[in-house]
Amino acid sequence: MKKHIGAISLLVRDYDEALFYYVDQLGFRLLEDTDMGRRQGRPPNTRFREVLILVK
Template sequence: MTKTIATMALVVTDYDEAITFYRDQLGFALIEDTDMGGGKRWVVVGPSNGGGAKLLLARADGPQQSSAVGNQTGGRVMGFVETSDFASDHADMLARGVKFLETPRHEVYGWVAVFEDLYGNKWDLIERTH
């Protein structure tokens, strides 16, 4: 039996603002947006090419979840957006208003730069060389 990590939950403040960021600034596709009743929605975004894991954008419910928005990993990088064309994707993301926390750097594993999502969660844009 093959197992994969298919979808990860990301706690957000607002469904629509999160959709706008991940779709319009990162270039992800809106895969599903289903009304679950009672103000809840099942909102999934992911790479437009259909590869890789998807994100379930889950609106915070209550103070404990709200306190995790923007700091779901205690300040560490929480996600990795892998690309086959770092320079082009980096330039495109900058043009779309994505906030990078550093200039691109070359590491032993490839090109990388840390950016923030709309809530302050840290992500790596990375082009692996091996």
């Protein structure tokens, strides 16, 4: 059986540092950088793609 992670949310201490790590060090692509303010968010329908969400 093929297994994968479709989406994951991480609460990070330093958003810019985490963004640098995942994009520049691990090779993730930044698709969108949206200021969510203090609202809580959730990932879009991730049935057919992988998503990493970093939360300030």
